[in-house]
Amino acid sequence: MSDAERFDLSAARERWAPRNTAVRYRTALRCAATLGVRLVVPGDVEWPVGLDDLGLHAPAALWVRGDASHLSAGPSVALVGSRAATAYGEQVAGELADSLVSHGIGVHSGGAYGIDGMAHRAAIAADGSTVAVMAGGVDRYYPSGHHELLTRVAEHGAVLSEAACGTSPSRWRFLQRNRLLAAMTGATVVVEAGHRSGALNTAGHARALDRPLGAVPGPITSPSSAGCHRLLLEPEVTCITGAADVLQLLEPGLIPATAGRHDRPTGLDRRSPAELRVLDGLGRRAKHVGRLAVEAGLAEAEVRSTLAVLELSGLAQEREHGWIAAR
Known part of the structure; x- marks a missing residue:
């Protein structure tokens, strides 16, 4: 271990010390037991091995509400975007999610309003696998307006967080959870993002982890797509015009044999x-x-x-x- 890594660990212990109390964790564990929350740790069958690529920044454990097997059941894609989504952005997110789950690809997102919520809704409506990554404890769904949606996500997939039950979401935790979305999925797609959208932070983590990254183009006059257009200037970012483009981001061995460049969305995505x-x-x-x-x-x-x-x-x-x- 390098001196820099030792310094980071020492500094981290100092930051964690005020929160590392026996009472806090006993309370969290009691809450988890009451709600049926599962604690998944490295080495468990359900552990998403992609998180190991985070190295020292990998979470020590995941608190999971729902079926933990969805965390590592198969190939998955992170569909992320702006909370203040347009009708165009929500339609694209819904179409992509529906088509991806029809090919056996899990849809992961952050459970927020806008693009995230639509990705989860479409995956559920198509009876597919979906996972929501929270910034706070899974005992209190956030945003509160998505309580029923996140309840359904837990019923059809899983809701997870690296934060213990009882932890309130804060601004820095939202940015922190983005690295989990990028690391535990095979590719990240930014559906719609403004110039300063938090979804660009997820894209940054995907790039740092050398994960495939795609962005959906929007109207050139739309501020809601300015972030996507900025990403598309980068040579390593793929232009996403449909689910076939997303499938091409994944490893060839993971692409279902039924997937083709000319696949058209069917069913609920219309x-x-x-x-x-x-x-x-x-x-x-x-x-x-x-x-x-x-x-x-x-x-x-x-x-x-x-x-x-x-x-x-x-x-x-x-x-x-x-x-x-x-x-």
């Missing part, structure tokens, strides 16, 4: 962002339009018109007490 949001809120228990509007973040009028389209498509049914999923 749905609009509003339709995916409403579908995400539908289940076996009937829900009123008002509740669906709150959960989807849409106006009630837009929810009504969207439900009409979904009903015609055979994906939603109206019952006496509200609407349910038709499948």
Whole structure:
């Protein structure tokens, strides 16, 4: 170990000392036991081996809510982007996620509003594997507006954090968790990002780890795509125009034989962002339009018109007490 590495470890111990209390970790473990949170450590079958590439900066353990096998079940891609996403960005994120999971590729993201949320929604709607990486403890989902979505992510995949239960998310933790997204996946794709978007930080980690990196181009007049356009000036960044481009970022041995350059998205990826949001809120228990509007973040009028389209498509049914999923 070099002198610099010893200094880093010494400095880190000093930073951690105020938080390294027996009471704090007993409380965290009790909370984890209550919620069914699994502690995954290096050497476990579920441990994402890509995290080992972080060296001294690799997490000591992962607190996982859901099925931990999704962390290392197969090839995966990080789909990241701006919280203040446009309709274009959300549509692209949904199409990419749906097509990728149809090829057996897991979709990882950060659980945030905008691109992250749409990537998770589309993966769930297509019955695919999805993993959300949190900046705080998995006992308190953040953002709170995504509590129901992240609950569904845990049901269909996993929600994880390197921070113990009871840890509040903070600005630096969001930047810190980005390295996990880049390291534990086979490639990172920035779907939509402004000039100073946090998604560019994830892209930076992917580049530092020599992971394949792609970016989706947007309208040249859109500030929401300025970060992507800046990335695309770099020779090692691939221009992403569809799921086939993302598959090409992965190792050739990981690309499913059914994948081709001319694959076209099918199924739920043809749905609009509003339709995916409403579908995400539908289940076996009937829900009123008002509740669906709150959960989807849409106006009630837009929810009504969207439900009409979904009903015609055979994906939603109206019952006496509200609407349910038709499948």
